[in-house]
Each structure stands twice: as structure tokens, then as C-alpha cells.
Amino acid sequence: MYSDVVVEHFTNPRNIGVVENADGRGQDSNPVCGDFTRITVRLADGKVAEAKFKTFGCSAAIASASMVTTLAVGKSIDHASRISAQDVLAALGGLPLVKEGCALMAAGALRSAIADAKVRAG
Amino acid sequence: MRRIYLDHAATTPVDPRVAEAMAAVYRDAPGNPSSIHDEGRQARALMDTARERVAAAIGAEPSEIVFTSGGTEADNLAVRGTVAALRHKGDHVVTTAIEHHAVLDTVSELEREQNVRLTVLPVDRYGRVDPEDVREAITARTVLVSVMHANNEIGTIEPIAEIGRICRERNVVFHSDAVQTVGALEVDVRRLPVDLLSLNAHKFYGPKGVGALYVRKGTPFARIQTGGGQERDRRAGTENVAGIVAMGAALEIATRERAIESPRLARLRDLLLSGVRDAIDDVVVNGHPTERLPNNASLCVRGVQGESLIVALDLAGIAASSGAACTTGSLEPSHVLLAIGLSRELAQGSLRLTLGRATTDEDVDVVLGELPRIVSRLRAASPVA
Ligand code: FES
Numbered sequence: 350m351y352s353d354v355v356v357e358h359f360t361n362p363r364n365i366g367v368v369e370n371a372d373g374r375g376q377d378s379n380p381v382c383g384d385f386t387r388i389t390v391r392l393a394d395g396k397v398a399e400a401k402f403k404t405f406g407c408s409a410a411i412a413s414a415s416m417v418t419t420l421a422v423g424k425s426i427d428h429a430s431r432i433s434a435q436d437v438l439a440a441l442g443g444l445p446l447v448k449e450g451c452a453l454m455a456a457g458a459l460r461s462a463i464a465d466a467k468v469r470a471g
Numbered sequence: 472m473r474r475i476y477l478d479h480a481a482t483t484p485v486d487p488r489v490a491e492a493m494a495a496v497y498r499d500a501p502g503n504p505s506s507i508h509d510e511g512r513q514a515r516a517l518m519d520t521a522r523e524r525v526a527a528a529i530g531a532e533p534s535e536i537v538f539t540s541g542g543t544e545a546d547n548l549a550v551r552g553t554v555a556a557l558r559h560k561g562d563h564v565v566t567t568a569i570e571h572h573a574v575l576d577t578v579s580e581l582e583r584e585q586n587v588r589l590t591v592l593p594v595d596r597y598g599r600v601d602p603e604d605v606r607e608a609i610t611a612r613t614v615l616v617s618v619m620h621a622n623n624e625i626g627t628i629e630p631i632a633e634i635g636r637i638c639r640e641r642n643v644v645f646h647s648d649a650v651q652t653v654g655a656l657e658v659d660v661r662r663l664p665v666d667l668l669s670l671n672a673h674k675f676y677g678p679k680g681v682g683a684l685y686v687r688k689g690t691p692f693a694r695i696q697t698g699g700g701q702e703r704d705r706r707a708g709t710e711n712v713a714g715i716v717a718m719g720a721a722l723e724i725a726t727r728e729r730a731i732e733s734p735r736l737a738r739l740r741d742l743l744l745s746g747v748r749d750a751i752d753d754v755v756v757n758g759h760p761t762e763r764l765p766n767n768a769s770l771c772v773r774g775v776q777g778e779s780l781i782v783a784l785d786l787a788g789i790a791a792s793s794g795a796a797c798t799t800g801s802l803e804p805s806h807v808l809l810a811i812g813l814s815r816e817l818a819q820g821s822l823r824l825t826l827g828r829a830t831t832d833e834d835v836d837v838v839l840g841e842l843p844r845i846v847s848r849l850r851a852a853s854p855v856a
Contacts, residue, residue, distance in 0.1 A: 351782075359779070360786060365852045382803070383815055384776055387854050403854035405816070407778035411852055 351408070352442030358412035363419050366401040373466025377457030379406065379450045386414045388458040390421070392466055397421045397429045400459065409448040413455035416440050421459055430463040432456060472788045475834045479674075479766060479827035480623050480651065481792055485717070486676040486828075492720040493678060496713035504710055505701065514712050521719030525683055528722045529668065530659035537684045537705045538715050542650040542671030545684040546573035546617075548695055548706065549646040549667040553615045554581055555693040557644070561612035563588045567600050567629075568810040569622050571648055575806070578617070588612070597759040598627035598811050606637045613643050620649040620658070620668075624807040624823060625758035626767025628652070635664030644690060650674055650682075651764060654725035655733055666690040670722075672714065676828065677721030681714030736826050737765035739835055743824065744768050746839040751846050757811065757821070766826040771813060772846055774855040777821045783845040789838060792823050816855070 351359070371389035378385035384406035391399040400421045402414035417437050421429040434453040438444055444452055476484070485493075496517060502510030504518050519533070526533045539545045554564065564578050568591050581587040590608045594600050600618055609616070616638050621628045631647050638645035646667035649658055653668075654675025660668065668685040672678055686692055686705065698707030725732075747754055747770060757769040772780060777793030784791050808818035824838070 356786065359782065362852055382819065384819065385854070403852060405774070405819075405853050405855050406776050408782035410776075411779055411849075414852075 350445060351412075354416075354440070354442045355409065355412045355444065358415040358419075358441070359408045362402075362411055362415035364401045364415060364422070365403070367403065368399050368401045371462075371466075372469060373462040373464070375458045375460065375462030375465055377454045377461060379410070379454045381450055382406075384410055384451075384454070386410060386454050386458040388414070388418065388455075388462040390459075390462045390466055392426055392463075392470075396423060396425055397463070400429075400462070402455075402458070404455075406454070407448070407451055409444050410451040410454060412441060413437050413444075413452040414458070417455040417459045426463060426467075430460055432459060474788050474790060475837055476790045476829065477824040477826060477834075477838070478790045478792045480626075480764075480823065480825035482673045482679060483676045483827055484829070485673075485678055486721055486724060488724060489677055489717045489721045493713045493717040496716050500712065504712060505699065517716050518710060518712055521715045524719035524723045525670070528726045529653065529670075529685060530661040531685050532688065534703065535660075535686055535688055537686055537702045538710055538718075539682045539684055539706060540680055540711070541673070541682040542571070542648065542669050543573040543682075545650075545669035545671070545682045546571065546646075546648055547577050548684050549669060550574060550577045550615065550617060551581070551695045552693045552705075553644050553646065553667070553691065554585070554587060555695070556691040557614035561614040562586065563590070563610055563612040563614060565590045565592065565605060565608045565613060565616045567592045567594060567618055569594050569598055569600075569624075569627075569807045570617065570619055571623060571650070574617050574619070574648060594627075594810055596812050597762075598622055598625045598757070598807065599759060599762070600629050600634070602630050602633040602637055605634050606641075609637070609641045609643055613641070615644050615646060617646040617648070620647045620652040621656070621764050622758070622807060623651050624805055624821075625769045625811065626651075626764040627759040628656070628762040628764065631665065632663055638666075639664050654722060655729065655764060655766065657729070660685060660687065672718035672721055675721050675725040677718045678714050681711050681718050683718070732828065733765040736830070739826055739830055739832065740766055740768050742832070743826075743835045743838060744770075746835070747842065750839060750843040755813070755817065757808065757813075764825075766830075768824045768826075770822045770824075771808070771817045772820045772822060773817060774853045775820045775846055775849045777819055779849055780820070780822050780845065783849065784841065787841045787845065789841060792825075793821050 502514035804818035
């Protein structure tokens with residue numbers, strides 16, 4: 350059902366937790382099941398220095414959050430805020446159709462965390 | 472990796488003795504039971520024996536057994552057949568919020584498309600229907616009451632003897648989906664006031680794709696499938712001879728072994744539940760504490776979403792499920808867990824472990840080793856716990 354990458358990111362998720370003194374906090378939920386992901390970020394030198402997640406969701410949602418934070422760290426703020434569900438899906442080697450909303454949620458949570466950081470920075 | 476299968480409520484593996492009986496039919500009995508030649512008569516004889524076995528297991532007459540393609544068809548036949556047969560007398564159906572979709576979706580389609588009036592009764596927090604609610608729901612227009620014998624998700628056994636008595640008093644046809652109980656509990660229609668009872672072979676170590684509807688003699692009934700006159704004109708279509716023979720063999724074995732097997736399963740299930748309670752904080756055990764199927768353990772783990780739990784267990788070699796197997800493709804929380812009053816979030820964390828013949832003490836130990844580790848790993852990533 351799932352690719353090896355999904356299984357790996359689900360069994361050993363990267364970046365679990367909450368960034369201390371985060372610059373931005375974001376959340377997104379999957380309207381179909383009500384599950385949700387929270388992402389916190391720290392920005393430095395125009396880049397995403399740190400990104401962490403907490404997910405109440407399925408295995409695909411956990412793997413997606415792990416992947417989206419992995420993709421974001423080290424990228425320029427601009428680049429990171431453009432990471433899409435498609436990018437997450439591609440990096441994960443795809444997800445079953447009913448699970449694509451779970452990847453959308455991860456991308457949405459990251460985008461909202463970065464947007465929050467931008468607002469706070471003024 | 473050795474797999475541990477704990478999803479017997481979804482389906483049971485075919486008993487090797489049953490598989491052999493089934494293979495023998497494919498090998499040696501090629502006839503159509505409606506044919507009059509020797510091959511046909513031989514197939515007919517095999518089917519007759521199977522019908523006698525199924526009937527004997529539930530205390531019925533062979534003529535009261537209608538073979539179907541499984542539990543879903545039996546439920547459809549019971550509900551649609553009764554409503555069609557009694558349309559001139561009334562238009563009201565009473566059922567419960569925790570029925571299988573084979574009943575719930577059927578009655579709501581009848582409501583939408585045929586203006587049938589529907590009363591869906593609530594259940595208490597253990598999943599039990601109050602027979603008095605059934606009494607109050609019945610009106611002069613009521614043609615059918617349908618209440619399952621035991622729930623497939625949470626294992627709660629319903630008071631169908633009492634409900635059946637109320638239906639008798641009010642002269643209303645009573646159907647019970649006994650798919651989860653036949654083979655595991657004593658079900659005897661001589662004592663149980665039911666008119667229609669659904670059975671499914673693959674829940675008692677028979678093959679998938681064959682089931683039966685018990686139809687008490689004299690119950691108003693209309694067929695829903697047109698074609699040949701098989702099953703005394705109650706279910707058209709050439710019979711699944713091998714499946715029917717296998718169903719007869721499987722039910723005979725299950726009935727014979729039940730007195731030892733059901734208490735054995737209940738003991739293992741209790742070990743599992745007490746181990747889980749000891750090792751994991753904040754778990755809710757669903758269903759009735761005593762009135763429950765012997766092999767069912769239904770839990771909700773706070774802070775953890777059910778699918779992630781199932782996938783993690785699967786990767787660890789343990790097959791479990793979250794709610795009903797039939798709806799695992801959907802992301803909606805289970806209608807049963809919502810009906811017993813759980814929040815959406817808690818209902819999202821459901822885990823159903825259903826034990827079976829192959830389950831051993833060692834399997835329970837393995838689960839009790841893996842599950843707490845998995846739960847704490849998932850909780851570490853959860854914003855809730
Ligand atoms: S996030 Fe709810 S099913 Fe994937």
C-alpha cells in the first residue's frame with residue numbers, strides 16, 4: 350500500500366516536536382477526517398533553520414509532515430513557502446488517492462507556519 | 472516474520488477440513504443441483520446435507536434455510552423482502568444506530584426511494600439497545616424490526632430475545648443480523664423469537680461468498696432477485712454448491728468446538744485487555760463489560776489516530792483493524808463509536824483486535840510487547856497526548 354519512503358518516514362519520523370521560541374506556528378486539518386498537523390518554524394538568515402511537527406493523523410499524514418519539514422529545513426523562506434502537496438507526494442514516492450489530502454494537510458501546515466512568521470516579523 | 476492475525480471479525484481463515492470438503496465438491500461433484508441427471512442429483516444431495524447441518528446448528532428446519540452470497544445479501548433479502556411482502560400492511564421499519572451498513576444503508580435507501588418510514592434507535596454507552604425503546608417505536612404501521620445479535624465493531628451482544636418477544640406480542644416481523652454470533656455463541660431459533668436471521672460462512676472458518684438467511688416458516692416474504700426458482704423460489708440463481716457444502720461443514724465444526732473454543736478466546740481476550748490497561752494510559756475499552764463476544768477487544772487510544780496504529784501494528788507483523796473492515800477505505804469515524812457517545816477525536820483512535828482459533832498466549836504476549844511501544848511512539852508525534 351505504501352512506498353518504502355513513506356514507511357521509513359512513518360516509522361522513523363524526522364523533526365517531531367515543537368520548535369522552542371518559534372518564529373511561526375501553523376496548523377492545517379484534513380476536512381474529511383478532522384485530523385490535524387501543527388508545524389512550528391525558526392527562521393534565520395532568510396532560511397528555514399528549524400521546522401518541527403506534531404500530527405494527529407494517519408500514517409500518511411505523519412510521513413507527510415516528516416517529509417515536508419525535511420524538505421523545508423535549509424531552504425530559503427521563499428522557496429519553503431512554495432513547497433506544495435505535489436512536492437511532498439513526489440518525495441514520498443506517491444500516496445494512495447484517498448490519502449492525498451493527508452499530504453495536502455502537511456504542506457498547508459508548513460505554509461501557514463511560514464506565513465505566521467512573516468506576519469510576526471512585520 | 473511470523474504474522475499474528477487478530478482480525479477475525481473481518482474474516483476467519485478457512486478451516487483446512489472445510490477447504491478439503493470444498494475441494495472435493497469442485498473435484499468430484501460437477502453437477503447443477505437443479506438438473507435431473509445423476510450429476511445434478513449428486514450435487515443436490517450434497518447441498519441437502521449441508522442445509523440440514525446449517526439448520527441443525529441453529530435449531531431450524533432445513534426448509535427454513537435460504538442460501539445466499541453472504542451476510543450482506545442475507546440482510547438485503549430480509550429487509551427488502553419483508554418490506555415488499557408487507558407493503559400493503561404498513562411502511563414503517565425500526566432499526567438501530569449500530570447496525571452493519573448492509574442493514575443501515577438498505578433501510579435508508581428504502582426510506583429515500585420507497586417512502587418507507589424509518590426509526591433508528593439509539594444505544595447506551597455500552598452499545599445496548601433498550602427493548603423498551605423498541606416497544607415504544609412500534610406502531611400499527613410497523614412491518615419490520617431489525618436488530619443485530621452482536622455488534623461487529625465493539626462486540627456488544629444485544630438483548631434480542633426480549634426484543635423478539637416484544638415483536639411477537641405486536642405481531643411484527645423481527646430480523647436479526649447474527650453474522651458475528653453464529654458459530655461463536657449458542658443461537659437456537661426454537662428458543663429465540665426471531666423470524667429472520669442472517670448468517671455468514673466466512674465468520675466461522677468457512678469460505679467468503681456464501682451465507683444464509685433463516686426464514687421462519689410462515690413469515691411473510693418476497694424474493695428480491697428474479698430468475699430461476701431455486702431455494703423454494705426465495706433466491707433465484709444457481710446455488711454455490713461448494714460454498715454451501717463448506718458452510719455446512721464449517722458450522723458443524725464450529726458448533727462442536729464452541730464449548731471449548733469460546734471460553735478459551737474469552738480468557739485470552741481478558742488477558743489482552745488487562746495487559747493493555749496496565750501498560751497504556753488513557754485507553755478506553757469499548758462495548759459491554761460482560762455481554763460481549765468472546766473474541767472481541769475494542770479500544771480507543773487517546774491522542775492516537777486509528778489508521779496509524781493499524782499500519783504500525785501491521786509493520787510489526789500484527790493484523791488488526793480500526794472499526795469495520797468494510798469501511799476502512801473511508802476516513803469517517805465509525806458510526807458505531809459515535810453512537811456509543813465517543814467524541815470524533817476519540818473515535819478516530821479506535822483499534823479492534825479480534826482473536827481466533829490460531830491465537831495463543833504467546834501471541835497475546837507479543838501484542839502486549841509491541842502495542843505500548845507503538846502507542847508511545849505515536850503519542851510522541853501527537854499534538855493531543
Ligand atoms: S490525515 Fe486523517 S486520514 Fe490521513
